[in-house]
Amino acid sequence: MDLQLDQLRALNAVLTEGTFDAAARRLDLTPSAVSQRIKALEEAAGRVLVQRSKPVRPTESGLAVLRLARQVELLAGDTARELGDAGRRGDRPIRIPIAVNADSLESWVMPALASVPAGITFDLHREDEEHTTRLLRDGTVTAAITATATPVQGCTVTPLGAMRYRPTATPQFARTWFPDGPTPAAYAHAPVVHFDRKDDLQFRQLRRRTRRQVDPPGHYVPSSSAFADAVRLGLGWGMLPDLQTGTDRAAGTLVDIDGDFHIDVPLYWQQWKLHSPALGAVATAIAAAAASALTKS
Known part of the structure; x- marks a missing residue:
């Protein structure tokens, strides 16, 4: 050809x-x-x-x-x-398409990309971290932040760290729905906020605490910032990342409803195997930002 x-x-x-x-x-x-x-x-x-x-x-x-x-x-x-x-x-400037999970995009990725040299632009695709590799496989993106450690064919993988999530609610919500603490009965009935229908974190917490299939009333809020706002407004409890709630917890406007329990979601940087200085500059910026923002996994 x-x-x-x-x-x-x-x-x-x-x-x-x-x-x-x-x-x-x-x-x-x-x-x-x-x-x-x-x-x-x-x-x-x-x-x-x-x-x-x-x-x-x-x-x-x-x-x-x-x-x-x-x-x-x-x-x-x-x-x-x-x-x-x-x-x-x-x-034209070099355009690099990247798949990014919503919480990383909301919290630490944009400052990383702002440090990339001029002449490089980005086409960001928001996707759940469990599903970003699909966009690598079909050629939509050249790099992805993903929870998948196994490299896509033709890609390299670099561990970044982990995002830590905790079951979080307002103090009033916790008093109303969890008066006796994080019991199975409370989890089975307390309203819950989900990010979208791909978001499994709340269901993982429900399975862990109830040991059975439960279906409490829930809200679906497909925006990272609006999802956190829904929890802040008392619509329900949700698994929120520490990177978004540290100030709230310090001020007492949000509390952890399950003690020190947390879920760490490991993140990886996958990119095509190319000797590209532009892609390398992006990878370096992402790795540097992740090193200071993410939990060591």
């Missing part, structure tokens, strides 16, 4: 932006020119690579070529920076 760089860039732009029009704006081309490059790439590959839907989606073959396209574009951007051409018209 003879795959041209401009064709690979067009594929990356179309599948990142979701439409031919948006890809054309990103590449400073007409939609017709983008379409022609995709057709030429499909002819070279000998198969259909994109589904012309809204948004545009990759076929299974398209995912394989997309991974190549993003690797090539990252390395091309590194080379442009090394040659001093990164600021030239037509040479």
